[in-house]
Amino acid sequence: MDSFDRVFAALEKQSVDRPPVFPQIGDHAGIIHGLTYNIMYEDAAKAAEAHLKALDLYGYDIATIQVEPSWPVAEACGAQVAYPPDKNPWITNYLVEREEDVEKLEVPDFMATKSSRVMIEGTRILAEKADVPVAAFMTGPLTFGLQLMPYKAVIKRIVSNPEFIHQLVSKSVSVIKAYIKMMKEAGASILVICEHDNQMIAPKYVKEFSINYMSSILKVYKYNILHMCGKITPHLRVSADYLKKLKGLSTINIGPYINIAETQELFDHKLGIAGNIDHIRLLPSGTPQQIETAVHAAIRSSGGDPSFMIAPGCEITSDTPIENVKAFVHAVETY
Numbered sequence: 001m002d003s004f005d006r007v008f009a010a011l012e013k014q015s016v017d018r019p020p021v022f023p024q025i026g027d028h029a030g031i032i033h034g035l036t037y038n039i040m041y042e043d044a045a046k047a048a049e050a051h052l053k054a055l056d057l058y059g060y061d062i063a064t065i066q067v068e069p070s071w072p073v074a075e076a077c078g079a080q081v082a083y084p085p086d087k088n089p090w091i092t093n094y095l096v097e098r099e100e101d102v103e104k105l106e107v108p109d110f111m112a113t114k115s116s117r118v119m120i121e122g123t124r125i126l127a128e129k130a131d132v133p134v135a136a137f138m139t140g141p142l143t144f145g146l147q148l149m150p151y152k153a154v155i156k157r158i159v160s161n162p163e164f165i166h167q168l169v170s171k172s173v174s175v176i177k178a179y180i181k182m183m184k185e186a187g188a189s190i191l192v193i194c195e196h197d198n199q200m201i202a203p204k205y206v207k208e209f210s211i212n213y214m215s216s217i218l219k220v221y222k223y224n225i226l227h228m229c230g231k232i233t234p235h236l237r238v239s240a241d242y243l244k245k246l247k248g249l250s251t252i253n254i255g256p257y258i259n260i261a262e263t264q265e266l267f268d269h270k271l272g273i274a275g276n277i278d279h280i281r282l283l284p285s286g287t288p289q290q291i292e293t294a295v296h297a298a299i300r301s302s303g304g305d306p307s308f309m310i311a312p313g314c315e316i317t318s319d320t321p322i323e324n325v326k327a328f329v330h331a332v333e334t335y
Helices: 003-011 027-031 037-041 046-056 068-078 099-104 112-127 141-148 151-160 160-187 197-200 203-209 235-241 260-266 288-301 322-333
Strands: 080-083 090-093 135-139 190-194 223-227 250-251 270-275 310-312
Touching: 027 037, 027 235, 037 046, 037 112, 037 322, 046 112, 046 160, 046 322, 068 112, 068 135, 068 141, 099 160, 099 260, 112 160, 135 141, 135 160, 141 151, 141 197, 151 197, 160 190, 160 203, 197 260, 203 223, 203 235, 203 270, 235 250, 235 260, 260 270, 270 288, 270 322, 288 310, 288 322, 310 322
Parallel strands: 135 190, 190 223, 223 250, 250 270, 270 310
Antiparallel strands: 080 090
């Protein structure tokens, strides 16, 4: 099987020759090829070339122009973002500082902002040249809201003013849908919805402020992966019945704190699982042998489920050694 056959078969819960490798490589691709962080958001051709080189070096199954897209999309909406050469970007001024500022949030022209234009143009280049499926990454309804307004302000209002949070999240969904549609037109065939900040709220709020807003987003792509990292076992237990009923959701990406087999049972094997290799300690600091052992353990834990994908808990960091990423990718072949 080639990567297209393997990935789409897994997403359809059909037989595969081995688990697909879904590595979530973003800035790492540029750093190992001599680019600075800022170039990955300023030059689509250079960013795409770095990813094509990384794909050739490692041989994984799903490529993307960037794993963390919230900065460019927030910037397109009117937030101010710093793009230093030596570290990841960060938001310096939020679009929504006060509740009345939510009226400023409208669907922007993504091609008018350099960073979001790079995401779209870079995806187009990858779709034309990569020999694997290309994924579009975008933060989910709640997480994108947390990129538009300071975290503490949003989390306080979940309790004190939930009507405002619904307004913020609802308007966020309009932006998300417009952006992912442009990424689809550019050639992305899989959507990865990053709701990594669900871990910051109580499990009882996940359905109201995240899951209830997913349905319209899931209609844009045929294949959708929901990324939820952190210590979210309580969140999954509360949300499992709702998540497994979401039409269009194929797979849940989990991190190292979550048990693969238990999560499969939680979802009655109706959703695929991608995970759960430790990207914080093991991949950057472990040995290739330790990484291979962890990948083999994850495959065993999956029980041979054809929808299982090997994936890190979140983005592979830029300082992860090349030999460790190679071990991570190729361990599926030595199982």
